[in-house]
Amino acid sequence: MKISDKLSQAHSSANPPPATFSFEFFVPKTSQGVQNLYDRMDRMYDLNPIFIDITWNAGGRSSSLTNEMVYTAQSTLGLETCMHLTCTNMKVELIDEALHKAFESGCQNILALRGDPPLDGSESTGDFKYAKDLIEYIRRKYGDHFNIGVAAYPEGHPEEDSEAKTLEYLKEKCDVGADFIITQMFYDVDNFISWCSKIRKIGVNIPIIPGIMPISTYAAFVRRAKWSQIAIPPHFLEVLEPIKDDDYLVREKGTELVSQMCTKLLQSGFVNHLHFYTMNLERATIMILETLNIIEPVKAHENTGGDELPWRKSLHPQRSKETIRPIFWQNRKYSYITRTATWDEFPNGRWGDSRSPAFGDIDLCASELLRQSPKKAYDLWGTPQTLKDFSDIIVSYLQGELKSLPWSDGPIGEDTSVMVENLINLNHKGFLTMNSQPALNAVKSSEKVYGWGPKNGYVYQKQYLEFFCPKDLLPKLLHTIDSYNKSEGDASSSIISYYAVDKNGNLSTNCKDDDINAVTWGVFPGEEILQPTIVEKTSFLAWKDEVYRLFTEWTNILQSNLVDADKDKISGFVDLITNFSNNFVLCNLVNNDFIDKNETLFNLIETVASEGN
Known part of the structure; x- marks a missing residue:
């Protein structure tokens, strides 16, 4: 089922509509890591996420493994899955292969991304230069079969200084066929809400899904913020820096801070769905969902009395x-x-x-x-x-x-x-x-x-x-x-x-x-x-x-x-x-x-x- 349809269904039949959520997982480096991740995804199914997404690592074994994981998530685990697909350094033949496998797996959702440019500073050798080109190609090839998501950057893109141009590029991606937006991680809620207002004013009306990064350790929190070039609000540092060497306390206080952030997002009028960057972990994300008290309300919103069947139904x-x-x-x-x-x-x-x-x-x-x-x-x-x-x-x-x-x-x-x-x-x-x-x-x-x-x-x-x-x-x-x-x-x-x-x-x-x-x-x-x-x-x-x-x-x-x-x-x-x-x-x-x-x-x-x- 398409993500935009699932979101509409979940948020239109109740007043007030329940907040919903989804999870991102990345491709592990070892075969046992993959099996362990399947077990984790299996457990997190019981939380009733609207969907999960699986990242794309271009080239070699990791690329085909993304398709394999999408197939397993859809067919075996019964999880509605969105597949990341990057186009940098990707020949059209590889794009076609990935899309065909996703189609055959019953996957109806693609997060279309440009991807990181070559590390040596050279130009991409792929057949697509921008995510916009990839979206146009998917629409020509598959029509409306795929629900297409795009990435957005509430605090600006590291390769573009002009906020106006960054918003313009987002609008172009939406105009050629995007159905929903998933944002980069952030912690500055006021800036995010202001950004939402700006993109609505330029005519972008598709669902905005904020990317939420739980806080597990202080070092990882600072490293990810620096790598993504996002601002850390002063009150986050005031709470976390004094306890940075105590991982348990950092996770506890981090949960409180991120939960407060999510509450403000859900009250903003722009957001009714949260997308968690799990980093293939479960506890930190579950702690936030429990603090927000949205797990049970989401489960209670299901249309059936219990599971559809006594065994997990495949989505293939x-x-x-x-x-x-x-x-x-x-x-x-x-x-x-x-x-x-x-x-x-x-x-x-x-x-x-x-x-x-x-x-x-x-x-x-x-x-x-x-x-x-x-x-x-x-x-x-x-x-x-x-x-x-x-x-x-x-x-x-x-x-x-x-x-x-x-x-x-x-x-x-x-x-x-x-x-x-x-x-x-x-x-x-x-x-x-x-x-x-x-x-x-x-x-x-x-x-x-x-x-x-x-x-x-x-x-x-x-x-x-x-x-x-x-x-x-x-x-x-x-x-x-x-x-x-x-x-x-x-x-x-x-x-x-x-x-x-x-x-x-x-x-x-x-x-x-x-x-x-x-x-x-x-x-x-x-x-x-x-x-x-x-x-x-x-x-x-x-x-x-x-x-x-x-x-x-x-x-x-x-x-x-x-x-x-x-x-x-x-x-x-x-x-x-x-x-x-x-x-x-x-x-x-x-x-x-x-x-x-x-x-x-x-x-x-x-x-x-x-x-x-």
Whole structure:
């Protein structure tokens, strides 16, 4: 969606309209830095920014990485994204490639910039001299598809002494097709308000978005102000200079100063949206938003009762109609998006009838599935030597002490709280848990933890449990389930349905090959019933391949990066994971009686575990 449309929508339906905000991120220099930034962006999604933007670093790997990050932000993280695009030293072929990739990603917003001139003082060798030329080219090539933003300099441009000419250049950019303005950082609010008045008087009427730079440390604050050639108001220095060596106090006082600045901006009549230069950090920005008390009002302004779906909806145009996903990937959205990226449309039989000609395979992509670097994997999970060590890692995750596992990209969710003690107990007994959800019966769609979809609806869930079972206990587990099903009714009714598969693909199930079991659904006024989360055979087998490959990658990255002192530990770790992969079976159980208590599945496994001991 276009930024100008999102701003209009957010600010026109409430009186007074809520203040909104957005975040800028820059391209990290390392692959692990990119993964860590994705995690940070993922967390900051929950603050409900109107959009994010990603900077452009011209030339080489960093340029293509901007496009890759835009794709991930749009397709995987579901964040409306604006792509910076600079034209200095850029041949038209590179501009075309960048715009085409942005278009294919579903990105509709470009911040068109000239960029910094060559450091040696020579003339640019690119095909565009000014941002105005780039804007005109984008309009000729793509018409109105892209919402185009431009940069502005409230305190003047370092290469132009004349304020009148600087305003004239801004007007020219607006006249050839700009839709919104994002300004350079500043701290002098009175000057900014005066500048806004001047650009309105010359006929610039598009939205003005002020660039806000949080203050984290005194040194960085002064350095950035000097580099950008902006004025620091005396009262900022009076507050911060005496405490410049205390980073904690600087951030606290800096938050107060920048928050006061933002309040004055929002009261000026020129501004109702704030754009934060995050520097790829989150805490300083969040502190300002909390001080301004605009996070919750923005969330409350959403049109739906909760999230649109129980999983993060992609903004990629080819996935716009995607309404169904297998539950196995609810904590692995990165790999799911990658593995289904070649699908040309959704859902069209993908998760309906596997006999449909539109049904697609989930490819096991050639790229690495484990998102952590060797060092981070070691720091997070160490080198477990025994099954107890392994289960202790999972227990630490369930208790909130670990923020990820090889098969879970993010921290444990609030929705698991009602079952967390049962899950911990299973892990202590040697049944290592992977994924779960509790049963729900007619929970309001506006409920904070479990709600999703339009207002005034009700959502339902079947209890789902995924875990690794010792291979020698699997026959007893399946017999116990079959006996339970028979005792509760016809054995063929499968009140408890299951899939169990080992590393080699040997499958046991009481489901038919073409069964599609909806384990989450919602009922909403005037709409069809939505069934966004399912369990079925084809996707489960694809998930099995991913899980066992994750184990292999986990051992490989540590083996290839070990030091002599770690050889024995690495050897013990590899033996553990190899034996585990060979001697444990991946299982999932669904209790199709969604009004049953959440203890039922745990009690069945507990029986098997007790007899096994």
